[in-house]
Amino acid sequence: MGCRYCNGLNVIKRGKRNGIQRYHCKDCRKSFQDSYSYQAYNLAIDDLIKSLLREGCGVRSASRILNISCGTVLSRMLKISKQVEVPKFQSFGCKFEVDEMWTFIKRKDDFTWITYAIEQKTKQVIGLYVGSKSKETIKPLIDKILLLHPKRIYTDRLNIYPSLIPRKVHKVFQYCTNRIERMNLTLRTHIKRLSRRTICFSKDKKYLEAHLRIYFWG
Ligand SMILES: [Zn+2]
Structure with a gap:
């Protein structure tokens, strides 16, 4: 050759x-x-990165395990996340939860919000938004749920929700009574695990979003 x-x-x-x-x-x-095995190598590496991120592995650990640089993992992560298709949820009349959690980006004094919506029964993640919370930024996520004719949408007391969600379906979490149920939510557990171990190292909002997309839907 x-x-x-x-x-x-x-x-x-x-x-x-x-x-x-x-x-x-x-x-x-x-x-x-050779170019043939180089292609195969690339695909294999992308698959491995995807599996590791889905397991809740961070960029740094993936870089160590695969013996490739953090920068390479990050750029491949962006590429992989663009190929991820958000599964279509098509059942009407379900109950949804919308919740937010904040997470650090880059430095300890710089943080952002992850707002996500899940269907209660299947725990399927319906949508995700990474960035500051405002009526404009959260609206697309809420509208996506409203298209599914929800029976109920649970949120916290954040004041932007009443203006986005019709009163008859909106319900505010009662923290005392729903606490155990909410603690059982796999998503919250996962996000906590992710945020503690990995997301803290996200340099940039776009990497955080890419990571979450692969984690939830990859
Ligand atoms: Zn040569």
Whole structure:
């Protein structure tokens, strides 16, 4: 086979990385994988990154486990998250919960909000918004639920919800009575786990969002 860089034929096998054969060109002294296995390698790495993130693994651990840089994990994470399709929820008359939690970005004094909606019975995540909370930013998420003719939408006491959700379906969490039920929510548990272990290291809102998309729907 020829060299990827100079097309020279003075190519020898030299070692393996993550099980993939590497080659070395004696003419230009560059190392590479042949393009076929390079493609396969890329797909395999994307799959591994996806599995690790879905397991609640952070970018740093993924980088360590796969022996690739954090920067590479981050850029691949963005790419993978763009391919993620949000599953369509199509049942009408269900009950939904909308909740927010805040999380740090980059530095300890810089934080943002994750607002998410789940269907109560299936715990399916219907939608997600990362960023500051306002009527304008949360509206698309609420509208998405309203299209499903919800029986009930539970939220906290945040003052923007009454203006977005019709009164007859809106219900505010009663923290004392619903507490055990709410503590059982897998989502909250996962998000807590994510935020503690991984999200704190998110450099940027877009990485945080990409991570969550892969985690929930990847
Ligand atoms: Zn060469």
